[in-house]
Amino acid sequence: xxxxxxxxxxxxxxxxxxxxxxxxxxxxxxxxxxxxxxxxxxxxxxxxxxxxxxxxxxxxxxxxxxxxxxxxxxxxxxxxxxxxxxxxxxxxxxxxxxxxxxxxxxxxxxxxxxxxxxxxxxxxxxxxxxxxxxxxxxxxxxxxxxxxxxxxxxxxxxxxxxxxxxxxxxxxxxxxxxxxxxxxxxxxxxxxxxxxxxxxxxxxxxxxxxxxxxxxxxxxxxxxxxxxxxxxxxxxxxxxxxxxxxxxxxxxxxxxxxxxxxxxxxxxxxxxxxxxxxxxxxxxxxxxxxxxxxxxxxxxxxxxxxxx
Amino acid sequence: xxxxxxxxxxxxxxxxxxxxxxxxxxxxxxxxxxxxxxxxxxxxxxxxxxxxxxxxxxxxxxxxxxxxxxxxxxxxxxxxxxxxxxxxxxxxxxxxxxxxxxxxxxxxxxxxxxxxxxxxxxxxxxxxxxxxxxxxxxxxxxxxxxxxxxxxxxxxxxxxxxxxxxxxxxxxxxxxxxxxxxxxxxxxxxxxxxxxxxxxxxxxxxxxxxxxxxxxxxxxxxxxxxxxxxxxxxxxxxxxxxxxxxxxxxxxxxxxxxxxxxxxxxxxxxxxxxxxxxxx
Numbered sequence: 001x002x003x004x005x006x007x008x009x010x011x012x013x014x015x016x017x018x019x020x021x022x023x024x025x026x027x028x029x030x031x032x033x034x035x036x037x038x039x040x041x042x043x044x045x046x047x048x049x050x051x052x053x054x055x056x057x058x059x060x061x062x063x064x065x066x067x068x069x070x071x072x073x074x075x076x077x078x079x080x081x082x083x084x085x086x087x088x089x090x091x092x093x094x095x096x097x098x099x100x101x102x103x104x105x106x107x108x109x110x111x112x113x114x115x116x117x118x119x120x121x122x123x124x125x126x127x128x129x130x131x132x133x134x135x136x137x138x139x140x141x142x143x144x145x146x147x148x149x150x151x152x153x154x155x156x157x158x159x160x161x162x163x164x165x166x167x168x169x170x171x172x173x174x175x176x177x178x179x180x181x182x183x184x185x186x187x188x189x190x191x192x193x194x195x196x197x198x199x200x201x202x203x204x205x206x207x208x209x210x211x212x213x214x215x216x217x218x219x220x221x222x223x224x225x226x227x228x229x230x231x232x233x234x235x236x237x238x239x240x241x242x243x244x245x246x247x248x249x250x251x252x253x254x255x256x257x258x259x260x261x262x263x264x265x266x267x268x269x270x271x272x273x274x275x276x277x278x279x280x281x282x283x284x285x286x287x288x289x290x291x292x293x294x295x296x297x298x299x300x301x302x303x304x305x306x307x308x
Numbered sequence: 309x310x311x312x313x314x315x316x317x318x319x320x321x322x323x324x325x326x327x328x329x330x331x332x333x334x335x336x337x338x339x340x341x342x343x344x345x346x347x348x349x350x351x352x353x354x355x356x357x358x359x360x361x362x363x364x365x366x367x368x369x370x371x372x373x374x375x376x377x378x379x380x381x382x383x384x385x386x387x388x389x390x391x392x393x394x395x396x397x398x399x400x401x402x403x404x405x406x407x408x409x410x411x412x413x414x415x416x417x418x419x420x421x422x423x424x425x426x427x428x429x430x431x432x433x434x435x436x437x438x439x440x441x442x443x444x445x446x447x448x449x450x451x452x453x454x455x456x457x458x459x460x461x462x463x464x465x466x467x468x469x470x471x472x473x474x475x476x477x478x479x480x481x482x483x484x485x486x487x488x489x490x491x492x493x494x495x496x497x498x499x500x501x502x503x504x505x506x507x508x509x510x511x512x513x514x515x516x517x518x519x520x521x522x523x524x525x526x527x528x529x530x531x532x533x534x535x536x537x538x539x540x541x542x543x544x545x546x547x548x549x550x551x552x553x554x555x556x557x558x559x560x561x562x563x564x565x566x567x568x569x570x571x572x573x574x575x576x577x578x579x580x581x582x583x584x585x586x587x588x
Contacts (some may be wrong), residue, residue, distance in 0.1 A: 069478075190405065193380065193400050193402065193431075195400070204426075205415075209416075305416045
């Protein structure tokens with residue numbers, strides 16, 4: 001019996017062999033990456049570097065370009081204004097005033113969206129109603145409703161909350177509904193199999209199964225509402241945001257963040273306008289990274305429904 | 309080995325009269341696509357008894373999965389009745405637990421243990437968390453997944469997911485366990501292992517199972533009794549006994565013969581009509 005031969009059909013026959021694993025060692029199984037590789041793998045560090053570079057460019061541009069501070073203040077002036085507004089003025093109170101309005105609008109908006117979606121899950125008419133309403137109203141910028149809202153609800157928190165509702169309800173309802181629709185047939189049948197019906201079925205099966213989409217809707221709703229709120233406060237001049245519903249007195253601290261920006265612009269305090277804008281960004285990032293990111297980490301990522 | 313059963317009575321004189329767990333009689337199931345009304349099964353009769361490993365076997369399009377969905381309560385028959393322990397089936401319920409082919413049948417937001425306790429609590433099997441926990445752990449150890457009780461489903465392999473689904477189904481102690489090609493999406497090696505494990509579990513608790521497959525080999529290994537359906541629409545072609553065969557007999561003569569007999573029945577419709585089959 002020859003070890004190697006070629007058959008008539010052209011197959012090259014080799015000898016068989018069986019190895020014993022683990023006798024000859026396995027070579028290098030694991031090796032630590034180099035220090036540089038490990039450092040550049042730190043995500044926040046890379047982003048922080050970008051921020052530093054942008055700040056430096058900003059400062060240099062404002063100083064070397066010899067630009068009028070009324071038009072474009074330096075980073076250091078903006079920073080000083082921000083610190084001053086936080087310490088000496090009541091910027092945090094203004095932030096809180098804005099957030100209070102936003103949170104109440106958010107809570108009401110989500111409840112209305114939930115009712116709409118439950119109706120849509122329960123019946124075909126409800127579903128038709130929701131899709132028609134979202135298709136019609138979603139493209140309408142909430143701020144465009146403000147003039148009418150002021151007419152209907154007067155110059156007060158009511159008008160702002162009404163516009164906020166508009167920017168929250170449609171993205172939340174739309175995403176939740178489409179999330180429900182894409183829940184797999186298998187999971188639906190599993191839910192039915194346990195005897196879950198009606199609201200129990202919606203909250204124990206559909207909501208968690210559609211949670212990635214719901215979370216996206218909540219995020220979009222939040223972002224829309226935050227922008228709408230700042231814009232509305234700017235239009236109002238902010239003063240009416242006084243909780244008593246009265247026009248605020250001169251120098252009142254009861255306005256929101258948008259009002260601070262408006263007021264400082266009126267007084268040609270450009271560094272403070274920038275500080276206000278900075279605060280708008282800061283609050284947005286904090287909610288996004290501190291709140292939504294956290295929820296995402298503890299839910300959809302942990303469950304493997306969304307890749308990290 | 310018994311030959312094809314022709315009537316309802318068995319051959320031995322001392323057959324005790326037992327009530328079937330599941331009684332399907334004259335069931336026609338139809339479903340709608342966008343343009344057609346399709347008859348999936350036409351006047352199907354069969355009865356499943358206590359501790360049966362009853363297999364529905366047939367080519368694709370014979371309505372076996374539709375039939376299982378009907379028994380599960382997801383579909384209403386347009387004709388005939390389906391009774392579980394004498395009660396007509398009208399809707400899905402925890403007395404008939406389904407194990408699906410798809411790996412996404414586990415709730416991704418629950419761990420392995422929570423998946424089972426959730427089913428137990430919501431299915432009305434257990435009233436206290438503690439009790440549900442104990443039952444869940446018992447069945448998790450039955451399918452040898454103790455180390456993964458707190459793992460989320462997305463970290464598990466396909467075979468492990470199916471084991472959890474089976475543990476969940478068994479933990480609910482339904483009157484009948486419904487399995488819709490539970491091993492079809494697994495690789496061949498894992499599938500073989502799972503079939504063996506399922507038979508071991510059956511030896512342990514003697515649960516009643518209605519099992520759908522399109523694999524003749526799997527039907528003979530798993531089944532104690534095999535119902536063969538013909539396609540378009542599904543009609544009962546035959547009911548055969550396979551209770552004396554399992555994994556150990558795969559190479560045997562009897563095993564091969566039964567497999568061949570089934571093979572011939574299933575492919576009979578495709579050969580010329582006047583050709584006589586080497587049957588029996």
